[in-house]
Amino acid sequence: xxxxVDLTPLRAMLxxxxxxxxxxxxxxxxxxxxxxxxxxxxxxxQTLVARDGVHLLVSGLEFGRAQxxxxxxxxxxxxxxxxxxxxxxxxxxxxxxxxxxAFLSDHNVDTVAVPQEFPTGTADGLREQGVxxxxxxxxxxxxxxxxxxxxxxxQIRATQRANEAAMAAAETLVASADVxxxxxxxxxxxxxxxxxxxxxxxxxxRHGCGLDExxxxxxxxxxxxxxxxxxxxxxxxxxVIDIFPQDKETGYAGDMTRTFARGDPGEEARRRYAxxxxxxxxxxxxxxxxxxxxxxxxxxxxxxxxxxxETLRSDPDADTGFIHSTGHGVGLDVHEEPRVSPxxxxxxPGHVISIEPxxxxxxxxxxxxxxxxxxxxxxxxxxxxxxxxxDPTTE
Numbered sequence: 001x002x003x004x005v006d007l008t009p010l011r012a013m014l015x016x017x018x019x020x021x022x023x024x025x026x027x028x029x030x031x032x033x034x035x036x037x038x039x040x041x042x043x044x045x046q047t048l049v050a051r052d053g054v055h056l057l058v059s060g061l062e063f064g065r066a067q068x069x070x071x072x073x074x075x076x077x078x079x080x081x082x083x084x085x086x087x088x089x090x091x092x093x094x095x096x097x098x099x100x101x102a103f104l105s106d107h108n109v110d111t112v113a114v115p116q117e118f119p120t121g122t123a124d125g126l127r128e129q130g131v132x133x134x135x136x137x138x139x140x141x142x143x144x145x146x147x148x149x150x151x152x153x154x155q156i157r158a159t160q161r162a163n164e165a166a167m168a169a170a171e172t173l174v175a176s177a178d179v180x181x182x183x184x185x186x187x188x189x190x191x192x193x194x195x196x197x198x199x200x201x202x203x204x205x206r207h208g209c210g211l212d213e214x215x216x217x218x219x220x221x222x223x224x225x226x227x228x229x230x231x232x233x234x235x236x237x238x239x240v241i242d243i244f245p246q247d248k249e250t251g252y253a254g255d256m257t258r259t260f261a262r263g264d265p266g267e268e269a270r271r272r273y274a275x276x277x278x279x280x281x282x283x284x285x286x287x288x289x290x291x292x293x294x295x296x297x298x299x300x301x302x303x304x305x306x307x308x309x310e311t312l313r314s315d316p317d318a319d320t321g322f323i324h325s326t327g328h329g330v331g332l333d334v335h336e337e338p339r340v341s342p343x344x345x346x347x348x349p350g351h352v353i354s355i356e357p358x359x360x361x362x363x364x365x366x367x368x369x370x371x372x373x374x375x376x377x378x379x380x381x382x383x384x385x386x387x388x389x390x391d392p393t394t395e
Contacts, residue, residue, distance in 0.1 A: 005035065005071060010049060010140050013113070019134065020109040022049040025100075025122050031332035032115060032141040034251060038071025046100060047072070050107045057081075057103045076103060097125030104131060115141065139337070146329055146337040147350040152252065153374050156330065156352055157383050159247045159254035160372055162207035164386045167258060169203040170196050170216065170241050174260050175392035179235045184262055193218065193229040196241070204245045209254075215242035222259075222366035225324055225358060235263035238273075238365035240358075244334045253334045255354050256384055257370035260392040265365070272309070272359045273367050273390050279303040279357040280369045280388070283326055283340075287355070287373065287380045293344015297326040300357045309359055313342065320361040327354040330372055351375040352383070 010022055024047045026033040028040025037047040037056055045066075046057040053073030058066045063077040078084075081102040087095030100122070104112065111132040114123060116139075123133045148156070177184035177191045184191040193216040200214050217229030222240040233239055242257040259273065279300045286299035301311045301322065310321030327340035330352050338344060338351050347353070353375065358368030371384040 005038070005144070007036070007049060007054075007144065009144055011051075013136070013138075013140050014049075014051075017113065017134070019111045019113050020050065021104070021107070021112045022136070023047070023104070023109075023112040023114050023118070023133075025114075025119055026117075030117075031145065031251070031336070034332060035145050036141060039066050039069055040251070041066075046103070048104065048107060048109065048112075050109055052107070055103075055107055057100065076106075081106070093121065094125065097122065097129060101126060101129035101131055115139075142337050145331055147348055148331060148352050148374065149350070152331065153350070153352065153383075155247065155250045155252035156254060156372070156374075159209055159245060159250075159252050160256065160383045161385075162204055162209040162247070163243050163245055163254040163256050164384070165207055166200045166203040166243050166245070167241065167256060167386055169199045170243075171258070171260060171392045173199055174233065174239060174262055177233075177262065179263060182235050184233045184235060190232045192232055193221075194231075196233070197229075200241075200243055204243075208249060209245040209247050211243070211245040214244070215240060215257075217366070219365050220362040223320075223360040223362040223364070225360060225366065225368065233262075236265050237261065238265055238269060238367055240366050240368055242368065242370065246334070251332050253330050253332070254383075255330050255334060255356075255370060255372050256386065257356055257358075257368045258386065258388070259367045259369060259390065261390055262392060265390075269364050269367075270390065271307075272361075272364060275304060275307040275309065276357055276359050276367045276369055277388060278307075279322075280355060280371070283355040283357060284371070284373065284380065284382070287347065287353075287375060289347060289349050289375055289377055292346050293327075293338055293340040293353070294342055296340050296347070296355070297342060297344060300326045300355075304357065304359065321359060322357060323360055324358070327356050327370075329353055347375045349375055349377050 048055045056072045056075045066075045081099045083099040086098045113136040177186045196216045218233045218239045219237040221227045239260045244255045246253045283300040286296045301313045304322045310318040325341035329336040356370030360366040373380040
């Protein structure tokens with residue numbers, strides 16, 4: 001990460017609680033681990049935030065790369081603390097615990113805070129070695145991560161550019177398909193959700209990004225917000241395409257949803273699309289530093305409810321209408337702080353959030369529109385550059 005990570009709130013928490021350090025024990029898929037260490041590896045390693053800096057404990061296999069790539073003040077290998085001898089004498093698990101305890105002692109750390117997901121076995125083992133381990137339940141690192149540096153915003157922007165290319169590839173498939181007996185057909189074969197997902201994934205790979213899953217959902221499938229979609233794509237039905245890739249090198253995510261219909265989906269469906277687009281615009285207009293995520297969510301609900309559709313605000317048990325929150329933070333995780341929801345707190349400059357209202361009903365289908373934006377001092381910057389239109393085009 002080019003911009004330095006500001007761990008001031010974490011250090012303030014340690015000082016307030018009179019703790020010597022903060023310890024993370026996880027592999028690089030853990031976003032807090034990756035963020036604090038500035039490093040990623042497929043096997044677990046340890047990151048210690050102590051009074052004198054950030055220190056890593058890694059295997060010999062990762063030592064050289066950690067020295068060159070990480071943001072840590074020091075990097076130690078397991079062998080520096082006699083790991084192999086300890087493992088031979090005490091077994092793999094206890095040998096690792098004793099090695100970690102020696103590493104902590106070397107940095108004058110007797111008391112540590114750990115994240116909630118910290119391994120129980122490691123915590124109990126350290127306690128047996130005389131280390132005081134306290135679970136930190138406020139998510140202090142997640143809160144730090146919520147405010148992006150300019151470098152991070154640029155990485156998210158780059159991922160969103162790849163996302164737009166993937167959306168364009170998907171839209172082109174839908175727009176250029178023939179219609180036969182109410183089904184979209186391409187090259188004589190029915191166009192399926194799976195075929196569109198394949199094109200999305202190939203396009204993302206060519207832009208250095210990837211994803212585990214994406215959403216291409218048609219008709220009643222689109223009425224379930226997290227239904228990934230499957231099978232033939234139909235004419236005259238909503239097709240919700242939601243793509244949320246991550247850059248393979250930096251780990252930063254993007255997120256965007258568009259809804260298309262090839263052929264006329266009907267008057268009621270078009271009305272729902274228009275209401276969703278108006279709610280999306282209202283959500284964007286409500287965003288500025290100092291407002292709460294809850295207030296932005298309310299602005300979206302106002303539009304949808306005024307149009308006669310249910311929301312979870314008007315009916316917490318609703319299973320049609322607007323049945324999710326307005327948005328969420330995006331960064332190293334596709335879903336992270338802050339929240340644009342009934343419980344969403346104050347938005348700050350540097351927060352990257354999605355705005356994604358939708359209206360859902362299996363009898364009509366689902367519609368959702370989503371952009372990714374960064375909160376600024378005087379409003380927001382839209383990180384998404386892709387038209388909002390119901391009818392797909394090859395332009």
